[in-house]
Amino acid sequence: MKKIQNGRxxxxxxxxxxxxxxxxASLPGCERLIPVGQTAVKVGxxxxxxxxxxxxxxxxxxxxxxAIEEINAAGGVLGYPIExxxxxxxxxxxxxxxxxxxxxxxEDKVVAVFGCWTSASRKAVLPLFEKxxxxxFYPVQYEGNESSKNxxxxxxxxxxxxxxxxxxxxSGTGGAHKRFYLVGSDxxxxxxxxxxxxxxxxxxxxxxxxVGEKHAKLGQQDFKDTVQAIQRSDADIIFSTITGDSxxxxxxxxxxxxxxxxxxxxxxxSVGEDELRSLLPSQVQGHYSAWTYFQSLDNxxxxxxxxxxxxxxxxxxVTDDPIEAAYTQVYLWKLAAEKAGSFDVSKxxxxxxxxxxxxxxxxxxxxxxxxxxxxxxxxxGRIREDRQFEIVHESADWIAPDPYPQIAFPGWxxxxxxxxxxxxxPVET
Amino acid sequence: MFYWIYDIPxxxxxxxxxxxxxxxxxxxxxFLSPILRRLVRSTSGSNDVVGYILSSFGVFYGLxxxxxxxxxxxxxxxxxxxxxxxxxxxxxxNQDSKAYPEPLGQNLRWVLRDYCRYVIKYAWPLQRxxxxxxxxxxxxxxxxxxxxxxxxxxxxEEIIHAETLRQFNNFFECRRMxxxxxxxxxxxxxxYVVIVGAFINLVIVWMFDMxxxxxxxxxxxxxxxxxxxxxxxxxxxxxxxxxVSVSPAAFELVYKFMLDDSY
Numbered sequence: 001m002k003k004i005q006n007g008r009x010x011x012x013x014x015x016x017x018x019x020x021x022x023x024x025a026s027l028p029g030c031e032r033l034i035p036v037g038q039t040a041v042k043v044g045x046x047x048x049x050x051x052x053x054x055x056x057x058x059x060x061x062x063x064x065x066x067a068i069e070e071i072n073a074a075g076g077v078l079g080y081p082i083e084x085x086x087x088x089x090x091x092x093x094x095x096x097x098x099x100x101x102x103x104x105x106x107e108d109k110v111v112a113v114f115g116c117w118t119s120a121s122r123k124a125v126l127p128l129f130e131k132x133x134x135x136x137f138y139p140v141q142y143e144g145n146e147s148s149k150n151x152x153x154x155x156x157x158x159x160x161x162x163x164x165x166x167x168x169x170x171s172g173t174g175g176a177h178k179r180f181y182l183v184g185s186d187x188x189x190x191x192x193x194x195x196x197x198x199x200x201x202x203x204x205x206x207x208x209x210x211v212g213e214k215h216a217k218l219g220q221q222d223f224k225d226t227v228q229a230i231q232r233s234d235a236d237i238i239f240s241t242i243t244g245d246s247x248x249x250x251x252x253x254x255x256x257x258x259x260x261x262x263x264x265x266x267x268x269x270s271v272g273e274d275e276l277r278s279l280l281p282s283q284v285q286g287h288y289s290a291w292t293y294f295q296s297l298d299n300x301x302x303x304x305x306x307x308x309x310x311x312x313x314x315x316x317x318v319t320d321d322p323i324e325a326a327y328t329q330v331y332l333w334k335l336a337a338e339k340a341g342s343f344d345v346s347k348x349x350x351x352x353x354x355x356x357x358x359x360x361x362x363x364x365x366x367x368x369x370x371x372x373x374x375x376x377x378x379x380x381g382r383i384r385e386d387r388q389f390e391i392v393h394e395s396a397d398w399i400a401p402d403p404y405p406q407i408a409f410p411g412w413x414x415x416x417x418x419x420x421x422x423x424x425x426p427v428e429t
Numbered sequence: 430m431f432y433w434i435y436d437i438p439x440x441x442x443x444x445x446x447x448x449x450x451x452x453x454x455x456x457x458x459x460f461l462s463p464i465l466r467r468l469v470r471s472t473s474g475s476n477d478v479v480g481y482i483l484s485s486f487g488v489f490y491g492l493x494x495x496x497x498x499x500x501x502x503x504x505x506x507x508x509x510x511x512x513x514x515x516x517x518x519x520x521x522x523n524q525d526s527k528a529y530p531e532p533l534g535q536n537l538r539w540v541l542r543d544y545c546r547y548v549i550k551y552a553w554p555l556q557r558x559x560x561x562x563x564x565x566x567x568x569x570x571x572x573x574x575x576x577x578x579x580x581x582x583x584x585x586e587e588i589i590h591a592e593t594l595r596q597f598n599n600f601f602e603c604r605r606m607x608x609x610x611x612x613x614x615x616x617x618x619x620x621y622v623v624i625v626g627a628f629i630n631l632v633i634v635w636m637f638d639m640x641x642x643x644x645x646x647x648x649x650x651x652x653x654x655x656x657x658x659x660x661x662x663x664x665x666x667x668x669x670x671x672x673v674s675v676s677p678a679a680f681e682l683v684y685k686f687m688l689d690d691s692y
Contacts (some may be wrong), residue, residue, distance in 0.1 A: 049567045052576055055536060058543065060573070069550075088567045278532045314542055314691030316535065 033078055033343055035109060040078075040083035041343055043068070043333070044104035046115030046125075049191040050089025052219065052244065057117045059274060059317075060139060060326040061086060064114045066312055067330035078341065085110055093120035101125040106131045111343040112137060112333050114326065119143060119190040126151065135345045137333060139325035141269065141291070143194035144403040147414040147421055150344045150345070152352060153373040154329040155322065156292050158198045164268055164378040165290035166199065169237055170206045172317065173318040175265075181235035183226060183250065184212040185243045192241040195269065197241060205407055211235045216242060221249035227257045228334050230264065240268040243283075247271055251283045261286025261382075272320030276387040284383045291321040292376040293362035295387040305361035318388075319361070328360040351419075370415040373401030432559055435664060437669035442658045442671075451528045451649050452654030454631050456632045462635040469636050479636045486633060490596075494658050497510040497619060501665040508610040508668035509675045511681075515603035516679035519545060522600055523687055525593040529579060537575055538687070544568040553677045556669040561611045565604065575598065614667045623662070627655050 045064045047057035067406050068082045076082060085108045097116065103332040104110045105128065112135045116122040119142055129150040141156040168174040176301045180203055184192030192215060200210050212233040214226045223246075230238060242250050249271075252268070266287040273295050276284060295306055295318055304328065309319050335358060337343055340351035353369025366375050373377035375398040381389025404424075409425020434442055469475040519541060526537035544565060552562035576597060581587040634648045664673040 007626050050571045054574075058540075062543070086564060089623070267518075277535065311688075313546070314688055316691045317539070 019274060022224075034080060036112075038180075039081075041078075041080040042083050042085055042108055042110045043330075044108065044110040044113035044115065045086045045102060046089055046097065046113050046335050047117065048091040048121075049086075050086040051089075053089075053091040053117055055092075056244070056274060056322070057089070059323050060115075060117065060319075062313060063139075063309075063323045063326035064330055066308065067327045069333055070308075071330070074095055077337050078343075082334075089115070089121060093118055094124045097121040098124050098128055100205075101128050101134070102132075105129070105134045111337075111345070112348070114139070114329055114333075114348075116140070117322070119194075122146075122151070123190070126137075129376045133345055135333075135348060137329040139329055140322045143191050143198065145194055145404065145409055145427070147371055147373075147403050147416070149349070149372070149416050149420065151372065152329065152367065153371075153401070153403070154325040154350070155374075156376050156378075157373055157403050157405075158195065158408075159405050160376045160399045161269060161290050162195065162199060163202055163405070164393075164395055164399065165269075165288075165380055166202055166206060166208075166239075168380055169267060170203075170208050173385075173393075176235075177237040178208045179211045179234060179236045180208060181211055181230045181233055181238045182241070183230075184215050184240060184241040185246060186215055186218050191243065191270075193237070195241045198405060201408045202405075216246050216250070218244065218246065220246050223250045223253035224256075225249070225252045227259065231257065231259070233239050235264060238264055239267045240266050241270060242268070243270040244275075245278070247275055248278050251279050251287075255283040261288075272322070273318040273388065274320045274323070276383065277318065279387070281383075281387055282413055284387075285385055287383050288392075289381050289383065289389060291381065292380055293319075293321040293324040294379060294381045294391055295319045295390045296381075296391065297362065297379075298361060299357050299361075301363075302361040321362075324361050328358075328362070328365060331360070332358060332365070338384070364398075368401050369417050371401050371403055372416055373403055375400055431663075432667075435557070435559075435667065435674075435678060439664060439672040442664065443657070446663065447653050447656030448626070450631075450659070454634070454648045454652035455645060457631060457635050458641065458648055462644060463630075465632065465635045466638055470638075473529040475636075476638050479633060483630075483633045486629065490630060492648040493622065493626060494662075495565065497564070497615060497623060498658065498662055498665070500614060501662050504613055504615075505665050505668040505675065506598060508607070508613060511603055511610060512675050513679045514675075515600065515607055516683045518600035518603050519680070520683045520686065521596050522593065523683075523690070525589065525596055528589045528593075533575065533579060537572065538691075540572040540575065542684070542687045542691070544572070545680055545687060548680050549677045549684060556611050557671070559611065559667070559670055560607050569601065569604065598646040611669050613669075615662070629661065630655060667679070 027203050045061050047061045048054050049058055049061060061165065065084060065086075068084050071077060073083045083106060087104060089097040089100055104113055111127075114137045116125065116136070117140050122138055123140070125136065126148050128134070129147060134150055136151045137154055138151055139154045141161050142153070144158045169177045169273055180199070182196050182199060184196055186192070196213060203210060204249070210233065210411040212229055214229060216223065216226065240250065247268075251266075268287070268289045271289045272291060305324070310317060332352060332355060333348065335355050336348045336351040339354060340347035342348070352367045356366045358365055363377055367373070368375060377398055378395040379391050382392050384390050403414065409424060409427050412422065412427075414421045437445075469479060509692055522540055526534050526541065528534070529537060547564050547568060555562040570604050576593065579590060580589045631648075631652065634651060638642070639647070664671060668675050
């Protein structure tokens, strides 16, 4: 069983790496793994470090860097140290992200890129990765309805986050809620729009109903009208896909109208520990978030990860689901490259499918070679007074990823070990 | 110019330069000295004349070496001061950010902490290679962006905000000075004069009429000293390169305080 290595390189590590490098070099017809003139293997980190998304994405950059630092301290990958080429997407998803992605792939010749947060940025760089045969590791939960041979999705799909959350809340244990009110970010915001489409379809199948729906502008702070609409609708639960700073306004408005978690709980899919820092505990306590990782997870890998994070960046820094995925995906790439004995995109991708026993902070993870998404364990957290989560429900086992849930995208499926994407009926989300 | 010298350990560099000078001198004493002595032999009391020339030359060359050594030291000190000033300004900004409402204050402190960590872990190794680090710029922009997003509501906040902006400008200036210093060095033309001067020194000593062993001993000592002076200047030149370079200790101390402060 492979575990995350930490600490300095020992003499034994040096000997092992040297022996490996010597063995590789002595193989007949052995290829040089990195371009001539380079002494390190280059990987790209592409996140917004400035602009509106900086506060969330900077942590993902840090998670990637800390994993690279650890790997380098333990001897690198295939005998080479990793050099991170860090680029700023400047929160400009459709112009800056593709420009920087092109630079990373064409000029810097990176062997893999770890990056993006918003679906808009991922969608914008996807054609480039396909055209230039790059490999993008995307660490954030998303709306599904997408699969690319050149992207490894390490965040959760709707069937790993949204469906189990809805199952729980409509069950007796979760309060048998039947009247859902959906609130999300701008209708132009891809995640909210598609997620709501999927939620409605799934609730229908569960016999529950959507009694209302509102979308807020990105960054909107005034939610008085939204909260009044929720009160008028007689909803017994709110499903929120609101992202970013707007959550401050939303939860404040709920508290101002006297709505507590006991009366109408909020189930959010974009509020993690990092977002909770901006929210008053009195306004959010008791509400819920659905993720696959929480900082409060009690396992040795997570304790070590959280301790490392706080030691490196400060005790007031918190980890959350995308941060954990951003950290884990660097290790997955490393293990795959070592298994493949190469940094070649197709070989690494193939090897990723055979990594089945990696112990990440969220627990054991593995990639599904058919969809290039991760098997994940669902977790539902209730917000505590200390702005951490109490895990109230956890799926019994891994949930296989499904980027095209049949309930929303009938006929669609993907299998990259065979024919790739099979298109079903056109779906208007 | 000879930047590769900063990639080797100091003691090796010292042995290489000083030893190189001695070996060159010994080589010349065996093969060049007889030829050069022939040029001055016709003159009666040739050693006196050579001695007089060497003393005159020595005064000028000594002055030149001394001045260059001082210039290198001054460069080093001013870069050290700029680094200390930047670290102090960073620390002051960190302190100022505590006056901002949360979570903005915390976000500001995170960016500063991130900047400090970057300078220590990533910028310094690049500077040691003579590369101007670029990763700090994006962090400074992120901090500035966040700072400008704040709109003071009270006169107290206005005063604090104005002071923080002033401190930020000061920090920015110090940072520019540090980056500028990455390529600060003694101009190549000065190195040219120093090396030519050292060679002339050796040539004059080769002209002395002495026994070979005396040549080896006295000339060898002089060459050793010349080489040591060269090593000193080379090691102190480029204040952010090599082993004798300004360390990130000032930033490390600030980062430690920042981490302690995060409890």
